[in-house]
Amino acid sequence: MTALLTITSLPTALAEAWETGIPLAPPPADLLPANLDAAEEMAAELTEKLGLAVCGVRVTEAGLLGPLPPARIAQAGATLPFGTFPLGRAAPALLCVLAEALEIDGQGPPMLSALHPALDLSASRYQQGPVDDAAAVADLLGLGHVVAGAAAPAALPAAAGLGGDALAPVELAPLLARAAEATRRAGGLPAGAVLVLVLDKRGTALEAPGEVSAQWEGLGAVSARLA
Numbered sequence: 001m002t003a004l005l006t007i008t009s010l011p012t013a014l015a016e017a018w019e020t021g022i023p024l025a026p027p028p029a030d031l032l033p034a035n036l037d038a039a040e041e042m043a044a045e046l047t048e049k050l051g052l053a054v055c056g057v058r059v060t061e062a063g064l065l066g067p068l069p070p071a072r073i074a075q076a077g078a079t080l081p082f083g084t085f086p087l088g089r090a091a092p093a094l095l096c097v098l099a100e101a102l103e104i105d106g107q108g109p110p111m112l113s114a115l116h117p118a119l120d121l122s123a124s125r126y127q128q129g130p131v132d133d134a135a136a137v138a139d140l141l142g143l144g145h146v147v148a149g150a151a152a153p154a155a156l157p158a159a160a161g162l163g164g165d166a167l168a169p170v171e172l173a174p175l176l177a178r179a180a181e182a183t184r185r186a187g188g189l190p191a192g193a194v195l196v197l198v199l200d201k202r203g204t205a206l207e208a209p210g211e212v213s214a215q216w217e218g219l220g221a222v223s224a225r226l227a
Contacts, residue, residue, distance in 0.1 A: 056194030066141025091203030
């Protein structure tokens with residue numbers, strides 16, 4: 001089965017896919033967002049339709065942005081249903097707590113009060129996955145769960161890994177600067193809000209139940225079990 005064989009609004013169809021668990025068949029091209037600005041507007045509409053409170057954002061290495069509800073943050077060691085991650089991916093992530101607001105007219109990297117090692121577990125409400133970045137953003141950037149470990153001082157780590165892979169170098173400063181820029185463009189965030197940097201280029205497909213983990217130099221590891 002697929003959600004809404006005939007659709008007139010992508011946010012409405014995605015909301016039904018969220019609520020029923022029935023994936024959305026490839027939408028007509030004229031209903032897909034034409035660009036990222038349109039996609040973010042659709043994501044905002046979808047967030048409202050689902051009644052999701054938002055405590056921050058998830059931002060990929062490329063600067064793609066999606067809302068983050070507090071209910072989608074899980075503690076390290078959590079057990080989560082594998083079936084809730086269709087076409088899912090696991091990626092190392094860094095959960096950053098903002099020490100200062102990211103104002104729309106601000107500049108520069110974000111000021112952080114704490115960091116958490118994290119694991120981003122994404123999903124898709126599209127039956128065949130998003131056709132492009134804009135379609136992914138309209139689907140809340142593939143929101144699944146962010147699994148977060150214990151807080152650490154806000155000193156940026158220099159390496160990260162996924163699963164049993166060796167830690168590989170990562171330059172976080174430019175990535176966080178890009179994430180801050182994307183967040184300001186989307187309306188900004190207040191102090192105390194959460195910015196999750198997702199290292200999606202290091203992600204891997206979630207193909208079977210089991211344990212998944214991410215590691216950060218100096219911050220430690222964080223894992224979850226998919227059952």
